[in-house]
Amino acid sequence: MDIQLKRGILEVCVLKALQRQDSYGYQIIKDLSPSVELSESTLYPILRRMEGAGCVTEYSVEHSGRLRKYYHLTPSGQERILDFLKEWDEVVKAYDFIRGKNNEEA
Amino acid sequence: MKKHDFILWLRNRLSDLPPEELDRVCGFYANAIDERMEDGIGEEAAVHAMGEPEALLREIRASLPEQYRTEPGFRVNPREGVYARRPAEQTYRPAAPKRGAGKAIALTVAAIAAVIITGFSLFTIWSGNPFSSLFRRVFSHNTVTYNIDTPVPYEAADEAAFLLPDLNGIDRVVIRVDAATLNLYPSDSDSVIAFSSDPTKLIRTQETDADGAVTLTVTGTFDKLHLDNPPCIDVNLPYGDYELVIESDAGNVCLNGLIAKKIDATVHAGILELQSVTAKESLSAVVNTGSISAFDIAVPAQGSISLSCDIGNIDLSLPGSSSAYTVNASVKLGNLDIPPVTGSGDIAVELSVNVGDLNLWFDEE
Structure with missing residues (x-):
């Protein structure tokens, strides 16, 4: 898949993983792993970018004698997920048209 | 490789970052390694799961603001090996003015080169054919x-x-x-x-x-x-x-x-x-x-x-x-x-x- 497209899709996947509840790095990777292949090297830039864009905030919680960093989805982040879904509907419509769903016209 | 060495290596290679950003990056990866170790994976395997270090570094730099995207001249001593521990006092922090100077020099050289080449090619055009072929000959060896x-x-x-x-x-x-x-x-x-x-x-x-x-x-x-x-x-x-x-x-x-x-x-x-x-x-x-x-x-x-x-x-x-x-x-x-x-x-x-x-x-x- 084109790398730009992939990056955009991965970003929204990460946001989605935070939709139900706040989560931390490794947990996000585990949650996404059945559907999406993700590693820390990809995840960190995404979280950083999303935080810069105001879609995600972070906070630390003490856990087993260290600080575990949690990420939280903001209303902006929620909007981002919805925008993606709206855009994707258009892509699907275009795809159907190009593919020629009404094959009898051909 | 041990977690401590990996994080130290990361700190070394990202030493030009502002302290907050540096702590943030290293904290994230230290956490990531800890989480995996908690899951029952051994320390070496947990560090290995972070990926190939140079590739990881590239990814991290690519996601940073423009000024941190290229690594400054500093390199770990090759004789010691990439992952060798360095005593804290040897950690090199390039001073901002030095970096600026390097950029300014590069820019000046590039600008001068641009002017010379533009001038030269304009000159060859203005002078007509004999110099056009000179232009080609000068630049066509290999x-x-x-x-x-x-x-x-x-x-x-x-x-x-x-x-x-x-x-x-x-x-x-x-x-x-x-x-x-x-x-x-x-x-x-x-x-x-x-x-x-x-x-x-x-x-x-x-x-x-x-x-x-x-x-x-x-x-x-x-x-x-x-x-x-x-x-x-x-x-x-x-x-x-x-x-x-x-x-x-x-x-x-x-x-x-x-x-x-x-x-x-x-x-x-x-x-x-x-x-x-x-x-x-x-x-x-x-x-x-x-x-x-x-x-x-x-x-x-x-x-x-x-x-x-x-x-x-x-x-x-x-x-x-x-x-x-x-x-x-x-x-x-x-x-x-x-x-x-x-x-x-x-x-x-x-x-x-x-x-x-x-x-x-x-x-x-």
Whole structure:
């Protein structure tokens, strides 16, 4: 898949993983792993970018004698997920048209 | 490798970052390793799961603000090995002024080089033929490549343009764009001018191959594809006897009013528009996903036009009447709408669409 497209899709996947509840790095990777292949090297830039864009905030919680960093989805982040879904509907419509769903016209 | 060594190595290699950012990055990865160890994976395996260290570093740098994207000259002592521990007091923090100075020097050298080369090529043009061949001879031993990536400030502050030497003596112009819109227009003057919404993304190189043929390449690669507002590169090209090659990965391409010897355009995902374009020998365009709209394409007798689209439509309007052309058109899945072509003219036209519609018409019919 084109790398730009992939990056955009991965970003929204990460946001989605935070939709139900706040989560931390490794947990996000585990949650996404059945559907999406993700590693820390990809995840960190995404979280950083999303935080810069105001879609995600972070906070630390003490856990087993260290600080575990949690990420939280903001209303902006929620909007981002919805925008993606709206855009994707258009892509699907275009795809159907190009593919020629009404094959009898051909 | 131990977690402690890995984090220390990371700190070393990112030592130019502001302390907050550095702590943030290293904290994230330290956490990631801890989480895996908690899961029951051993320390070595947990560190290994972070990926190949150099690749990881590249990814991290690529996601940082512009000024931290390239690593400053500092390197871990190779004799000690990449992962060797360094005592804290040896950690090198380059002072900001030093970095600035390096950049300023590089910029000055590039600017001087740009001025010299522009001056030299203008001089050779002004002086006429004998010096043009001198220009070629000087630069045609083996292959000479030089990069000039310093934009010349031009009009608006948020736009910058490249003022490039004219195309006299240049056999081939290659323009490569990734994730941006590309517009090509004729130039009023002899010069090539390229405007970009982000001049730092525009690079120009010039090469001479073993046969003495000179190729000018303009490359614009943007980091992100902005679907609703793509970055844009406008290039003004003077008329000439060069071969024009255009490669666009993701983005629309528009050629308007150009004249060249040969035109070759490849667009992977995007719309290609050709308006009033003249090719003295041949014109060929390939679009993988997108469409081709071509109006008023002029090719002389014995010339050829070839347009192909994998997924998308082709709309082509040719000047004159069908008798001047020999047309070979095919559509695998879609509509083929061409007039009954009885001509067996000496301009060969090859059109092919895999999935999509193909419309062809002639101006005089």
